[in-house]
Structures are given as C-alpha cells and as structure tokens.
Amino acid sequence: MGALLFTPGGNMAEAYSPQDIERKWRDRWAEDRLYNVSPTSDRPKYYYLTMLPYTSGDLHIGHWYAMAPADAKARFLRMQGYNVLFPMGFDAFGLPAENAAIKRGIHPMKWTLDNVARMREQLKTMGAMFDWDREMVSCLPDYYRWTQWFFLQFYKHGLAYRDRSPVDFCPVCNTTLAREQVWGEDRHCERCGTPVVKRDLEQWLFRMTNYAEELLDFSKIEWPERVRAMQTNWIGRSEGVQFDLVIPDSNLKIPVFTTRPDTVFGMTFAVLAPEHELVDLLTINDRAAEVDQYRVQAARQSEVERLSTERERDGVFIGTYAVNPMNGERVPIFVADYVLTGYGTGAIMGVPAHDTRDFDFAQRYGLPIPVVIAPPDWDGKPLTEAYVEPGTMVNSGQFDGLSSTDAWDRIAEYMEGHGIGKRTINYRVHDWLISRQRYWGAPIPIVYCEKCGTVPVPEDQLPVLLPEDAEFLPTGESPLRYHEGFRYTTCPTCGGPAERETDTMDTFMCSSWYHMRYTSPGYDQGPIDPVEGKYWLPVDLYTGGIEHATMHLLYTRFFTKACRDMGILDFDEPMLRLYNQGIILGEDNEKMSKSRGNVVNPDDFVSSTGADSMRAYLMFIGPWDEGGPWNTRGIEGIYRFLSRVWALVVDPTPETLEPVADMARAERDLQRVMHKTIRKVTDDFEAFRFNTMLAALMEYNNYLVKAKQTALTRSPVWQEALEALVLMLAPSCPHIGEELWERMGKPYSVHQQEWPVWNEELAKDDVVTVAVQVNGRVRDRIDVDPESSEDEVQALALATPGAQRHIEGKQVVKVIYAPGRLVNIVVR
RNA sequence: GCCGAAGUGGCGGAACGGCAGACGCGGCGGUCUCAAAAACCGUUGGGGGUCAUUCCCCAUGUGGGUUCGAGUCCCACCUUCGGCACCA
Numbered sequence: 001m002g003a004l005l006f007t008p009g010g011n012m013a014e015a016y017s018p019q020d021i022e023r024k025w026r027d028r029w030a031e032d033r034l035y036n037v038s039p040t041s042d043r044p045k046y047y048y049l050t051m052l053p054y055t056s057g058d059l060h061i062g063h064w065y066a067m068a069p070a071d072a073k074a075r076f077l078r079m080q081g082y083n084v085l086f087p088m089g090f091d092a093f094g095l096p097a098e099n100a101a102i103k104r105g106i107h108p109m110k111w112t113l114d115n116v117a118r119m120r121e122q123l124k125t126m127g128a129m130f131d132w133d134r135e136m137v138s139c140l141p142d143y144y145r146w147t148q149w150f151f152l153q154f155y156k157h158g159l160a161y162r163d164r165s166p167v168d169f170c171p172v173c174n175t176t177l178a179r180e181q182v183w184g185e186d187r188h189c190e191r192c193g194t195p196v197v198k199r200d201l202e203q204w205l206f207r208m209t210n211y212a213e214e215l216l217d218f219s220k221i222e223w224p225e226r227v228r229a230m231q232t233n234w235i236g237r238s239e240g241v242q243f244d245l246v247i248p249d250s251n252l253k254i255p256v257f258t259t260r261p262d263t264v265f266g267m268t269f270a271v272l273a274p275e276h277e278l279v280d281l282l283t284i285n286d287r288a289a290e291v292d293q294y295r296v297q298a299a300r301q302s303e304v305e306r307l308s309t310e311r312e313r314d315g316v317f318i319g320t321y322a323v324n325p326m327n328g329e330r331v332p333i334f335v336a337d338y339v340l341t342g343y344g345t346g347a348i349m350g351v352p353a354h355d356t357r358d359f360d361f362a363q364r365y366g367l368p369i370p371v372v373i374a375p376p377d378w379d380g381k382p383l384t385e386a387y388v389e390p391g392t393m394v395n396s397g398q399f400d401g402l403s404s405t406d407a408w409d410r411i412a413e414y415m416e417g418h419g420i421g422k423r424t425i426n427y428r429v430h431d432w433l434i435s436r437q438r439y440w441g442a443p444i445p446i447v448y449c450e451k452c453g454t455v456p457v458p459e460d461q462l463p464v465l466l467p468e469d470a471e472f473l474p475t476g477e478s479p480l481r482y483h484e485g486f487r488y489t490t491c492p493t494c495g496g497p498a499e500r501e502t503d504t505m506d507t508f509m510c511s512s513w514y515h516m517r518y519t520s521p522g523y524d525q526g527p528i529d530p531v532e533g534k535y536w537l538p539v540d541l542y543t544g545g546i547e548h549a550t551m552h553l554l555y556t557r558f559f560t561k562a563c564r565d566m567g568i569l570d571f572d573e574p575m576l577r578l579y580n581q582g583i584i585l586g587e588d589n590e591k592m593s594k595s596r597g598n599v600v601n602p603d604d605f606v607s608s609t610g611a612d613s614m615r616a617y618l619m620f621i622g623p624w625d626e627g628g629p630w631n632t633r634g635i636e637g638i639y640r641f642l643s644r645v646w647a648l649v650v651d652p653t654p655e656t657l658e659p660v661a662d663m664a665r666a667e668r669d670l671q672r673v674m675h676k677t678i679r680k681v682t683d684d685f686e687a688f689r690f691n692t693m694l695a696a697l698m699e700y701n702n703y704l705v706k707a708k709q710t711a712l713t714r715s716p717v718w719q720e721a722l723e724a725l726v727l728m729l730a731p732s733c734p735h736i737g738e739e740l741w742e743r744m745g746k747p748y749s750v751h752q753q754e755w756p757v758w759n760e761e762l763a764k765d766d767v768v769t770v771a772v773q774v775n776g777r778v779r780d781r782i783d784v785d786p787e788s789s790e791d792e793v794q795a796l797a798l799a800t801p802g803a804q805r806h807i808e809g810k811q812v813v814k815v816i817y818a819p820g821r822l823v824n825i826v827v828r
Numbered sequence: 829g830c831c832g833a834a835g836u837g838g839c840g841g842a843a844c845g846g847c848a849g850a851c852g853c854g855g856c857g858g859u860c861u862c863a864a865a866a867a868c869c870g871u872u873g874g875g876g877g878u879c880a881u882u883c884c885c886c887a888u889g890u891g892g893g894u895u896c897g898a899g900u901c902c903c904a905c906c907u908u909c910g911g912c913a914c915c916a
Contacts, residue, residue, distance in 0.1 A: 233911075550912095
C-alpha cells in the first residue's frame with residue numbers, strides 16, 4: 001500500500017508510489033503472457049526491432065534510451081491495431097568475454113550467461129513488451145549452428161572464399177579485423193584504439209563487392225539520409241577507364257585505373273604500389289637494392305603509428321619505362337606508397353598538372369609538369385599547384401580545344417574503340433573479412449584434408465561445437481589451434497586425417513541474421529520456421545544507434561541480398577525503415593564515462609522514481625534522434641507530472657465544486673481540448689516526436705487539473721476525458737497506465753485497448769485569435785469565428801485600437817489575411 | 829581536404845513562411861508550517877517609459893538577400909559536432 005495523505009477536504013487519498021505498482025503489473029503481464037505474439041492473428045503484422053545489446057553485464061542508460069522510447073512506440077502501434085513483434089535478445093559472442101576469461105579466469109560462456117541473466121532482469125524492470133519466448137542468445141549452439149549453416153550456404157554459392165593477402169591485424173586484440181573495423185587516420189582498431197598492423201594471412205572472406213552496385217540502391221527502404229550517405233560514401237563508387245601501360249621490349253603490361261581519362265596526355269610517370277606484383281619483374285638490377293629498401297620501409301611504416309597529417313610523397317625509380325598508349329611517350333616507373341594495393345589496380349598514371357598528389361611527387365623528383373587542361377584564364381606559365389577543375393584541352397593531340405568534360409567521354413570512347421582500354425567502375429568497398437583468430441565466436445565449419453582439400457562440414461554435422469576446455473592464451477592465433485581435440489579430426493568426405501579451420505567468425509555474422517531468428521528461435525529444421533518467417537519478415541521498423549552505419553547495417557543488407565539469391569529469402573532488404581536515436585550524455589553535457597564520473601545508473605532511478613518516470617523522462621529530453629544531456633531535476637519533474645496524473649484520477653473530487661455557468665459550452669471546450677490532444681499525440685507518436693507528445697499530455701493534464709475544481713466533473717464527458725488521458729499515457733508509462741485504468745474500473749488490460757481516435761469536427765476551434773499586424777509587427781489581437789469572411793476580419797482588424805494607433809496619419813497600401821492566423825496591414 | 833548535421837532564455841528544448849520561447853527544469857514571490865522540506869498558487873528573455881492596466885524598443889551564431897511578413901527560404905561567412913582518410 002502506498003502512503004496515505006490527508007487532503008484538504010478531509011478525505012483519505014493515496015499517493016503515487018511506483019514501487020507498489022510496477023512489479024505487481026510486470027508479474028501479472030508475464031503470468032498472463034500478455035505480450036506473446038503469434039502469426040495467427042487477423043491484425044496486420046508489424047515487426048519492430050530495436051538493436052540487440054552486447055552482453056556487457058550491465059544495462060546502462062544508453063540501452064534505456066534506445067529501448068524505452070522504442071517500447072512506447074511499439075505499444076502505440078499495438079494499440080493502433082497491429083500484431084506487433086517486439087523481440088529482445090543478446091549479442092553474446094565477442095572479445096570482452098574472452099578478455100574477461102584471460103584476466104579473471106572465468107570461462108567466457110559462464111561470464112556471458114551470467115551477464116545475460118543479469119541484463120535480462122534489468123531489462124524486465126523497464127516494463128517493455130518484449131516477447132521473451134522469442135529471445136535469442138548468439139553464443140548458444142542452437143543459434144550458432146545456423147550461423148555456421150549460413151556460412152556453408154555462402155561457401156556453396158561461391159560467396160565465401162579463402163584468400164592470402166595482407167590484412168589488418170590488431171596486436172592488442174590479437175586478431176584480424178574487417179576493413180570497416182579499422183578507423184581513423186592512424187588506422188586504429190575500432191574496439192581498443194590500437195593502430196593495426198598488416199599481416200599476410202589466409203583468411204575467409206565474403207564477396208560483398210559482388211553486391212556493391214545493388215547496395216547503393218536505397219529505393220526500397222526508408223532510411224535516414226545520413227546513413228545512406230555514409231554507406232554510399234563507404235562503397236565509394238567511381239567511374240573511370242582502365243587501360244594498360246605497355247613495357248617496351250617485353251610482354252608485360254601495367255593495368256592502371258583513372259577517373260580522369262581527359263588528363264591522360266599529361267602523364268609524365270607511372271607509379272606502382274610497393275606491394276604490386278610487377279615490382280620484382282620490372283625493377284632493374286641497379287635499382288633493386290634501393291627499391292627493396294623502400295618496400296621494406298613502406299611495409300614497416302604501416303606498423304608504426306602514422307601521426308603526421310601532411311605525409312611526404314616519396315618513392316623510388318625502378319629503372320624501367322612504360323609507354324603511354326595515347327601518345328606513345330615513354331615515362332619512368334616508380335614505386336611509391338601513396339599508391340595503395342587495395343584500390344583499383346594498385347598502379348596509376350602520374351599526371352602532375354592535374355592531380356595534387358602527383359604534383360607533389362613530380363616536384364620532389366623534378367619530373368615535368370605539362371598542362372593538358374588549361375584553366376579559364378591561363379597565361380601559359382607553369383602551374384604553382386595542380387589544377388583539378390574542368391578547363392580547355394591543350395597538348396592533347398586531336399582532343400585540343402574541347403572542354404575537358406566533353407573530352408572525358410571522347411577519350412574514353414577512343415580508348416574503347418581502339419582496344420586501348422575500357423570504361424570501368426571501381427568500388428572502394430572490400431570483400432568482408434570474417435576470420436577472427438579468437439576463441440569466443442562461431443567456429444568456421446571447414447575441414448582441411450590432405451587428400452580432399454577444403455571440405456565444408458556437412459550440414460547434418462552442425463554445429464561444430466566450441467570446445468569448453470580451451471586455453472585462452474593471447475598468441476595472435478586462435479586458441480582453437482592449440483586444442484588438439486578440436487583441431488585434429490577426420491575428413492567428412494574420405495574419413496582420412498584432417499584439420500579443422502581454427503578461426504572463428506566475426507560477430508557481425510551473428511547479428512546479420514538475428515532478426516530472422518526472432519521469428520522462430522526454437523526451430524531446429526532450419527534457421528527460420530518458414531511459416532513464421534513468411535509472416536513476420538522483413539523488419540518493418542528498426543531503431544538503434546548510428547555507429548553501425550557502415551558495419552552491421554551494411555553487412556545485414558548484403559547478407560539479405562545474398563540469401564535472396566541463394567533462395568533462402570524472397571525479399572531484397574532486411575529492414576524497411578530505419579530510425580537512429582541519438583546519444584544520452586552526462587549531466588555535464590559530456591559523454592558518460594566512469595573516468596568522468598558522470599555515469600547515470602538507471603537502476604537507481606527505477607528504484608526511486610520508478611521505471612515509468614525513467615521512460616517518460618528519456619522521451620521528454622528532446623528529439624530522440626538528437627540525444628542530449630541527462631538532468632536529474634528533469635526526471636523529478638516527470639515524477640511530479642505522473643503524481644499529478646495520479647492525483648487527478650485517484651483523488652476524490654473536491655466537496656465544493658466551482659459552478660459552471662454554461663455547462664454545454666464547458667463540455668464542448670473539454671471535448672475540443674481532448675480531441676486536439678489526441679490528434680497531436682497521435683501525430684507526434686507517428687513521427688517519433690516523443691518530447692512534444694509528452695508536452696501535449698502535460699498540457700492536457702494541466703487543463704484537467706483545473707477543470708477538476710468545477711462542476712464539469714459531473715459531466716459524462718469528464719470520464720471520457722480521463723480515460724483518453726490514461727490510454728494516451730499507457731504506451732509511455734505502462735505501469736501507471738495499467739494501475740489507473742484498473743482504478744477507473746475499466747477492464748484489464750489497458751494495453752489491449754484501442755488507441756483513441758480524434759474527431760476532426762470536435763477538434764475544430766469555434767473561436768480563433770487572429771493577430772493584427774501593422775507592417776509585420778503585432779499591434780493587437782481579435783477573436784473571430786473561424787468561418788468569418790476575409791472582409792469581416794479585415795474590417796475588425798482595421799478598427800482595433802492597436803492598429804489605429806499605427807495607421808494614423810499613414811496610407812494603407814495593402815491588407816493581407818492569413819485565415820485564422822493573422823492580418824497584416826501594410827502602411828506607408 | 830571532402831561529405832553530412834546543427835547554432836533559439838540561466839538550462840533541456842517548442843514553433844505548417846504568419847503572435848518567438850509551448851512543455852519542463854531552475855530562479856523569484858506567496859500559501860501551508862513553530863520552522864524547514866514536500867506540495868500547491870502566482871511570476872519569470874533583455875532594455876526603456878509610466879502611479880498604473882496599458883505602451884515602446886531590442887532579441888533565434890554573423891552579414892546580405894527574397895517576401896506584406898523570415899528562427900524557418902536563398903547567398904556568403906563564423907563556430908560546434910559527426911563521418912571519411914593519399915581512393916588515382
């Protein structure tokens with residue numbers, strides 16, 4: 001029971017006490033399986049997914065900020081008549097578990113499952129409508145069995161392959177990383193911040209580049225411009241021409257890619273990346289020592305922290321020349337590390353006059369810098385910096401005089417027509433490197449047999465179980481490599497001795513399909529129960545942070561498209577709509593961190609102000625996509641608001657009520673306020689404007705609190721108005737919503753009620769206040785019937801004292817009427 | 829450097845091209861109390877004039893522009909925050 005207070009009227013009133021109601025209702029909802037959903041419903045389905053948490057062990061305020069408003073939105077959709085799937089699970093594989101195992105001697109499985117248990121309990125205090133029957137935990141065999149199954153499908157369809165190449169390796173995490181996980185100018189590890197090094201390793205990759213073009217197409221999804229831009233930028237499509245530079249007196253050629261075929265006549269040198277395979281073949285003996293030294297230095301350079309922003313563009317002449325196929329000129333060939341192995345052909349034509357980098361390089365080595373695209377007001381003098389804008393073609397043979405933009409196409413056509421080169425599209429995106437040299441991940445289901453080669457583990461032998469008794473020595477190789485029982489096996493094809501692949505999969509593999517598993521987590525005939533999958537997929541709305549824009553969100557799109565082509569799915573995109581919430585900051589407006597001491601612990605507020613206040617406050621801070629600073633006073637304000645709603649519904653009406661002069665009018669006014677509020681709240685919910693939605697409920701509550709002092713409370717409209725308030729509050733604050741609904745004598749549960757609908761007629765104003773402006777400044781106001789004619793309103797406006805004061809002695813030039821809003825009188 | 833977002837009271841933030849500052853926090857004044865807290869009521873952008881209701885001026889990062897009217901649209905700039913990193 002809550003605290004009892006004496007009201008002025010002498011009645012006993014019960015105060016709002018979240019501690020007394022929140023647990024009660026959560027238990028009841030769980031007992032009644034109120035939020036369990038199934039595909040057998042005649043309501044339209046709606047799959048709302050909020051990004052799953054990593055099993056860090058503590059549900060922090062960021063999780064609340066992501067999930068509580070999401071839950072409110074899901075509940076709103078449910079009340080609007082949808083059959084809403086709103087699941088929750090855990091991203092449970094990954095490094096922290098393994099690091100904890102190494103540091104504290106706890107097994108990653110135990111560490112992870114303990115954390116899951118704790119987080120699940122914390123999540124439950126939120127009072128969200130998660131369907132816990134559909135929970136998935138990615139580190140459990142009945143989940144990763146299917147992660148492995150997907151790997152096999154990719155392998156069978158030629159979308160997974162093994163390749164030896166220089167890859168990014170984090171020396172602290174002791175594993176290779178995908179390109180997406182390497183950040184910043186110093187190329188550091190996304191997780192621990194250590195600069196990565198290059199290692200030459202055999203790794204498994206997925207052919208994401210096959211889908212580069214399709215991944216640029218966002219026409220089937222409603223995703224934020226920001227994410228689309230980031231993915232587009234990441235995929236990095238560029239159109240150009242690829243052609244060969246011929247090496248005289250040999251049958252060797254250097255393929256180069258350029259996006260500026262219009263500048264091809266300005267080439268004065270060629271550059272190979274240090275790792276380019278032709279370097280050895282083309283370097284003359286005299287230059288070999290210097291070239292080797294440069295290559296060694298370049299390789300080491302990536303291992304050293306590269307701090308300088310203005311790196312010198314250096315290189316070494318290899319002693320050989322190449323021929324420009326357009327004009328037959330011989331140009332020297334260099335190796336230089338400003339040309340990258342991983343992009344284009346790893347070799348370029350050097351056009352110093354029209355490329356900043358080539359310009360620097362040519363200056364350093366005294367190479368000629370001929371102008372082939374004249375700037376508009378060019379005086380014929382040498383350039384002092386590269387000119388990269390369009391201009392007029394010069395020194396370019398038959399193409400002289402054309403604009404460089406036209407010449408781009410003409411030269412490309414010429415090259416294609418003469419078999420010199422071909423138009424090519426290059427992408428910056430790489431294939432997805434999924435091998436990790438760590439223990440705590442799904443083992444890659446591959447066996448290497450001396451006789452049969454690379455053999456996929458047959459599907460009926462999945463899962464390839466992680467052995468429990470592995471040593472977690474951080475060696476840079478997978479701990480599985482040192483587990484003999486795991487490593488040595490027999491070949492599934494010939495039965496002879498064989499070795500297992502000991503690397504595990506990138507955890508982004510697990511999160512690429514978890515949304516599918518939620519539809520049927522217990523299903524054991526495949527990753528997805530066909531009936532459930534057909535009904536629920538794809539995800540209608542996905543919300544979460546933007547930090548995965550070029551990782552998870554790109555991988556899962558690729559994964560879906562690949563599954564479609566493999567016949568597993570019949571749609572193109574995993575999530576039709578995406579919305580990114582912002583970041584919640586500390587009270588000092590800084591990112592929350594233990595070292596700053598500004599961390600807010602949600603559990604503390606759940607036990608003091610209650611989960612409902614926590615939820616509503618996080619929604620009230622400001623626009624959800626912008627995030628913002630936490631403010632403890634702010635949540636207290638929300639608590640006061642909920643207490644006032646409580647008192648409004650629960651406290652008895654005053655014994656003496658203020659009389660209402662015109663009851664019909666007062667009822668009509670109340671109805672109007674109610675219907676306008678329903679309209680506003682509904683619109684705001686739909687547009688994720690939770691802050692103004694709650695502001696509207698507060699205003700509505702304030703109105704009702706005043707009205708409660710009057711005889712209006714005897715009207716049937718009053719009851720209707722209170723019910724609407726509770727119904728509209730229920731998605732945001734489900735516990736108090738349920739409690740008040742019950743206390744109003746309404747049938748359980750408020751969360752199974754229909755969302756109130758507004759009536760446009762009843763929401764209509766019968767009087768509007770129109771501002772009277774003179775030359776754009778407000779000088780008076782008039783109340784008019786919204787149906788009044790323009791002439792009437794203008795006449796009234798002109799007659800107001802405020803307008804008269806400013807019109808006097810001047811000439812009225814023009815009068816503008818914005819219906820129902822304002823009149824502007826223009827005078828001179 | 830390239831791409832993107834944002835600059836509004838003491839604070840978080842509201843504002844279909846139409847009354848800037850909704851709602852909340854904080855502040856101030858009051859009611860209640862022996863007192864305090866809580867709660868409740870009132871008030872609260874800055875400046876000026878007035879005994880005073882009233883009235884006037886200035887205010888949405890800066891400077892221009894479009895418009896009867898601009899926080900909102902256009903141009904330039906400044907600042908902050910994100911993303912990318914020699915991408916040929």
